[in-house]
Amino acid sequence: MGLRRVPAERVRLGLFAAALLVFPFLASPYWLNLANQIAIATIGALGLNILVGYTGQISLGQGAFMAVGAYTSALLTLRLGLPWGVSIAAACLATAAVGVFFGLPSLRLKGLYLAISTLAAQEIVEWVVTHWTALTGGVEAVVVPAPQLFGQRLNTDFGFYWLGIILAGGTALFTANLFRSRIGRSFVAVRDQDIAASVIGVNVFGTKLLAFATSSFFVGLAGALTAYYRNIISWERFTLETSVLYLAMIIVGGLGTIRGSLFGAALITLLPAMIATAGRELQQSAPAAAALLPSVQQAAFGLVIILFLVFEPEGLSKLWRNVKDYFYVWPFAYRRGEGR
Amino acid sequence: MDQFLQLTVAGLGTGMIYALAAVGFVIIYKASDVINFAQGDLLLFGTYLIFFSLVQIGLPWTAGVLLTMLVAAGIGVAVERTVLRPLIGEPIISMIMVTIGLSSVLRAVVHAIWGPQPRTFPSFLPEGEVMVGSAVVSADRLVAIPLALALLGGLALFFRRTRSGIAMRAIADDQQAALSMGISIPRVFATAWALAAATAAIGGIMLGNIVGVTPNVAQIGLRVFPVVILGGLDSIRGAVVGGAIIGLLEFYAGGYIGHGLNLIVPYIVLIIVLMVRPYGLFGREIIERV
Numbered sequence: 001m002g003l004r005r006v007p008a009e010r011v012r013l014g015l016f017a018a019a020l021l022v023f024p025f026l027a028s029p030y031w032l033n034l035a036n037q038i039a040i041a042t043i044g045a046l047g048l049n050i051l052v053g054y055t056g057q058i059s060l061g062q063g064a065f066m067a068v069g070a071y072t073s074a075l076l077t078l079r080l081g082l083p084w085g086v087s088i089a090a091a092c093l094a095t096a097a098v099g100v101f102f103g104l105p106s107l108r109l110k111g112l113y114l115a116i117s118t119l120a121a122q123e124i125v126e127w128v129v130t131h132w133t134a135l136t137g138g139v140e141a142v143v144v145p146a147p148q149l150f151g152q153r154l155n156t157d158f159g160f161y162w163l164g165i166i167l168a169g170g171t172a173l174f175t176a177n178l179f180r181s182r183i184g185r186s187f188v189a190v191r192d193q194d195i196a197a198s199v200i201g202v203n204v205f206g207t208k209l210l211a212f213a214t215s216s217f218f219v220g221l222a223g224a225l226t227a228y229y230r231n232i233i234s235w236e237r238f239t240l241e242t243s244v245l246y247l248a249m250i251i252v253g254g255l256g257t258i259r260g261s262l263f264g265a266a267l268i269t270l271l272p273a274m275i276a277t278a279g280r281e282l283q284q285s286a287p288a289a290a291a292l293l294p295s296v297q298q299a300a301f302g303l304v305i306i307l308f309l310v311f312e313p314e315g316l317s318k319l320w321r322n323v324k325d326y327f328y329v330w331p332f333a334y335r336r337g338e339g340r
Numbered sequence: 341m342d343q344f345l346q347l348t349v350a351g352l353g354t355g356m357i358y359a360l361a362a363v364g365f366v367i368i369y370k371a372s373d374v375i376n377f378a379q380g381d382l383l384l385f386g387t388y389l390i391f392f393s394l395v396q397i398g399l400p401w402t403a404g405v406l407l408t409m410l411v412a413a414g415i416g417v418a419v420e421r422t423v424l425r426p427l428i429g430e431p432i433i434s435m436i437m438v439t440i441g442l443s444s445v446l447r448a449v450v451h452a453i454w455g456p457q458p459r460t461f462p463s464f465l466p467e468g469e470v471m472v473g474s475a476v477v478s479a480d481r482l483v484a485i486p487l488a489l490a491l492l493g494g495l496a497l498f499f500r501r502t503r504s505g506i507a508m509r510a511i512a513d514d515q516q517a518a519l520s521m522g523i524s525i526p527r528v529f530a531t532a533w534a535l536a537a538a539t540a541a542i543g544g545i546m547l548g549n550i551v552g553v554t555p556n557v558a559q560i561g562l563r564v565f566p567v568v569i570l571g572g573l574d575s576i577r578g579a580v581v582g583g584a585i586i587g588l589l590e591f592y593a594g595g596y597i598g599h600g601l602n603l604i605v606p607y608i609v610l611i612i613v614l615m616v617r618p619y620g621l622f623g624r625e626i627i628e629r630v
Contacts, residue, residue, distance in 0.1 A: 058432065058433050058436065105611070108614075108615060109618060111432045112375055112432050113614055113618055115375075115432070115433075116565050116569060116614070117610070117611055119565060119607075120565075120566075120607035120608075120610045120611050120614075121611075123562075123603070123604055123607045124604055124608070124611075127600070127603055127604040131599060131600055240562070244440055244444075247433075247437060247440070248437070248440075248441075251433070251434075251437050294451065295448040295449070295451040295452035296448070296452075297448075298451065299444070299448035299449065299452070301441075301444050302441040302442060302443070302446075303441070305438065305440065305441030305444070306423055306438055306441040306442065306445070309430070309434050309437060309438045309441070310423070310426045310427065310438075313434060
């Protein structure tokens with residue numbers, strides 16, 4: 001089965017790819033920076049979606065897993081001098097291992113209880129990072145050596161863009177294909193009804209751990225990329241707030257959809273940036289209003305989550321489908337029913 | 341020995357504030373099965389509301405506490421009406437995320453109104469230090485213990501003796517049976533949120549007395565989870581005992597071992613409890629095992 005079913009989808013995908021190729025030559029550094037952040041966020045959101053959206057295991061430990069990825073890759077390059085490609089791969093594997101470890105409670109717990117145990121995982125990893133000073137430098141920031149490819153530095157906005165979109169595209173492709181396979185289907189079966197899944201021969205325990213491993217692998221990739229893009233990492237980038245941010249992305253984008261991960265990552269990355277831009281405009285005319293900026297960003301973030309949950313629980317990917325369905329039969333009012 | 345007494349009083353004092361926060365959480369969970377990640381922000385609101393009524397309006401402290409509780413209860417009801425009501429019956433992840441969104445909004449509102457700088461209000465708990473045996477302990481923490489216990493006792497009486505308290509327990513026990521007895525579920529949910537917000541506000545007031553009025557107050561919201569898991573998610577008694585144990589452990593770990601261990605001891609306890617006895621000390625053993 002092809003990746004895209006109908007010609008229109010292939011055309012859209014082609015247009016999107018073309019836009020991605022042209023974009024860095026036209027965009028300002030500001031937009032390139034945002035695009036890079038979205039690429040990293042997309043990888044992280046896809047990873048989290050594999051676990052939460054597709055397998056139904058709620059995780060509040062995203063920040064911790066990203067920290068493992070970021071610190072592993074940074075320290076391998078810094079202390080052992082490994083090339084960046086190798087240390088990123090090692091970081092992904094290390095994060096997968098840590099993910100499996102903190103996924104172990106899922107063998108006994110589910111739903112709310114699992115969510116709370118991943119909250120504990122988040123706090124414990126954060127504590128280890130800030131207190132194991134000999135290894136991580138504690139609360140001090142770690143400076144990461146710049147990655148190079150063909151003599152070019154890769155952590156410029158322009159250079160990193162290519163790395164970012166290739167890896168994000170690869171992750172999306174992998175995820176899409178994963179859920180066409182037996183393993184991916186068993187993830188979904190565990191989410192929908194674990195007892196039924198075990199009756200039809202799915203090894204529920206193994207599947208959950210595999211989901212934790214796969215998810216953490218990509219989350220670790222997102223963490224490692226953050227380290228190389230930012231050049232500097234500190235524990236403050238990987239707190240519970242990060243976990244919440246990524247959960248918001250997949251909720252707003254749409255649980256268990258690939259498109260939704262991208263949409264959500266883009267929206268949650270762009271929202272504060274747009275508000276900040278609007279704030280700078282206001283700086284001249286109304287300085288008092290500009291001072292409220294952080295509150296406005298925080299309130300907007302919360303409101304977006306609440307409004308989506310109340311009015312469109314299936315997120316942006318459902319809105320996108322609605323728009324598509326509208327034009328599919330335009331100008332007639334008939335809509336295709338659910339079930340696509 | 342002195343250090344032990346000091347740590348015990350400080351731990352119990354902090355533990356009782358945890359208990360006040362946790363009781364609100366338990367009330368909401370019992371009545372409506374909602375996991376409230378915004379509990380810390382309800383505390384935060386309490387702290388700033390008491391600052392507002394004592395310093396900015398200049399009320400005497402009795403009136404200030406009353407006003408704070410009323411406004412907090414109002415916020416609780418408003419939240420239940422606008423945000424939680426439409427989500428009844430949605431999956432757990434939606435409930436968790438909506439209260440996280442709520443926490444973000446509440447924090448932003450506090451930040452927008454009162455700004456980030458720490459404030460103080462004239463303390464109405466006794467200040468200074470008291471000798472207990474041979475140990476010196478701060479008076480406000482010492483007073484916080486009986487005060488919180490009295491409040492929690494009052495709450496227990498409410499659940500046993502009053503009509504709405506009994507209605508709440510009935511709904512927690514069996515929603516359909518309660519409905520058929522003519523109990524209004526929406527009204528009980530609203531009462532639960534009002535009660536939870538009001539008790540959290542009292543916790544916030546005490547916390548404001550002890551540590552001052554700062555945005556950091558909200559961080560206590562996360563400490564609620566070890567407390568309620570240890571005590572049992574649906575047990576008020578558990579919230580009190582769990583709060584005391586977690587508070588004591590934190591201070592003993594910080595005092596005797598150090599290394600910032602007090603920060604994660606509650607979470608280590610949390611994981612152990614989840615693995616060994618997920619329903620906690622006093623919770624009902626209805627948890628679904630995998």
